[in-house]
Amino acid sequence: MDIQLKRGLLDVCVLAAIKNEDSYGYRIIKDMKPYLELSESTLYTILKRLETARMLEVHTVEHEGRLRKYYHITPAGVQRIEEFKTDWEEIRSIYRFITREEA
């Protein structure tokens, strides 16, 4: 899919991936893969950004000798998803503008 098209979806997608259950980087990529592929470097950038924006919180857990950083969504993160749903109506309107057949 077109990179530019992905941009607006990525942040919200990551938030959606942890909304129902706390998750960590490696697993988020796997969960999202059927819908939207993203590289590790991209994901970790996004996670850092969302953390700075306080849309998620981190707690590190040791799991079989390796570190895992679990991410938990905050109310601000949930609100971000809600805002996306509002934007969606606008996107659908734009879609109709693009696909309309006049001539």
Next chain:
Amino acid sequence: MDIQLKRGLLDVCVLAAIKNEDSYGYRIIKDMKPYLELSESTLYTILKRLETARMLEVHTVEHEGRLRKYYHITPAGVQRIEEFKTDWEEIRSIYRFITREEA
């Protein structure tokens, strides 16, 4: 609307705005305004980009003492719109991923 979300829509939107009838910068902005607002600097950047990508062609016309650069869509531009329609199915799938309610 979220800037990132606009990004993937902008190019295709501009192509759609000239698809049925050749148009020029100033008018494109006005036509698109109800759907998607964009500044002049953004539009002219987009037009230049689409021209370089040979998705549209320019012909300059003098109109009441002022220059007007009319843009005409090429087959590659039409194809770009068709590709967007394909991408749309993916976007809808992502939307469902984001808005699903599991818990």
Next chain:
DNA sequence: GCGACATACATCGTAACACGAGGTAATAAC
């Protein structure tokens, strides 16, 4: 005639961003 506004184009600098390439380190399988 002159100021304000609309029409119509263009450029520059900046900040945000996705991603490839590369790095570290532990466990598991063979």
Next chain:
DNA sequence: GTTATTACCTCGTGTTACGATGTATGTCGC
């Protein structure tokens, strides 16, 4: 002991949207 998998991170680069700014003409009110 080498390869694969899990799990994290950073740096550099190219693309991009947009505000600020500039140029120039036409129109309308006063």
